[in-house]
Amino acid sequence: MTITEPAAGPLAEEPPGRAPTLAQVARLAGVSPATASRALTGSAHVSRAALDRVEEAAQHLGYVPRRPSPPDRRSPGAVAVVVCDEGARIFADPFHAGLLWGVRRELGGRRPLVVLMAGTPGEWEAAADYLRGGRVEGVLLVGAHPDRRACVLRAAAGAPVVLAGRPLDDVALPYVDADNRGGAHAAVRHLLASGRRRIATIAGPADMAAGVDRLAGYRMAAQEAGMDVAGLVGHGDFGRLSGEHAMGRLLERRPGIDAVLAASDLMAVGALRALRRAGLRVPGDVAVVGFDDAPVARQVRPRLTTVRRPAEDLGARLARELRACAGGRPSGDRGVVLRTRLIIRESA
Secondary structure, three states, X not given: OOOOOOOOOOOOOOOOOOOOOHHHHHHHHOOOHHHHHHHHOOOOOOOHHHHXXXXXXXXXXXXXXXXXXXXXXXXOOEEEEEEOOOHHHHHHOHHHHHHHHHHHHHHOOOOOEEXXXXXXXXXXXXXXXXXXOOOEEEEEEEOOOHHHHHHHHHHHOOOOEEEEOOOOOOOOOOEEEEOHHHHXXXXXXXXHHOOXXXXXXEEOOOOOHHHHHHHHHHHHHHHHOOOOOOOOXXXXXXXXXXXXXXXXXXXXXXXXXXXXXXXXHHHHHHHHHHHHHOOOOOXXXXXXEEEEOOOHHHHOOOOOEEEEOOHHHHHHHHHHHHHHHHOOOOOOOOEEEEOOEEEXXXXX
């Protein structure tokens, strides 16, 4: 998507003073500071007209983009964790808290830890501006789509970057992930072993590796069992409401469902609500399995059987991989996948 700015009038003179700032360039070009920054860092998400105006304004004012200053070697550089999601979702998801605690545990106070939330355009600009400051020795990137990832790589200016989660594309960056495919496979095998034969799934977003891999694990186990999955696959966004809606639609398509694997515990909780509304008992009529082993899995009734993703261990391993990258580890060992574990409780 190209961001198009409103047409601006002729360039006006700026009063003389100190070295020109990005804000002055933006004002002179008639664009926002965020757009001016994207234009000057080579982002593709800027219209041609806006790019020309920004470049003309920068040349007119004699503006030189700030270059990262070398870190003060008297103190260690920071490790920045950039979490690419809205603040409400970050604070509501205990996975992020566990991951950050694992990073902090591994750093052990040897490096400052900076957490940057980048869900809105303003937050993205603030995060990129911080990374460009030159005092970051490494970046851990959580949940970024490819366009945002490119923005972080440019702003990090050569500092090593490690991804939390497998990238969907073939980018040559190291990553640490959980075995989402194997976890989903184990969950379906457990349901099959308990006598369930019409097992549905509520899959996560198709543009996130966790959603793709958990669906792939479900399909693999279903194929091994010779199970026809037509009409048994619903979709959600990992949130509770989407799980409730998806479960309702699945029951309309296949009323005889006797089990469901939800790709997150929150979607599983939504599924429980839809099943209760339909007058179905869990696990008597329909068994339910979630994913992540979030605190809510132990709070609902019946307590959720779920696939545990080791959030703290993921965070600790991310920090270790970042340290290895900074030390020149060969790029061949770029993907680390940690085991998941099926936690059996009352719902399945």
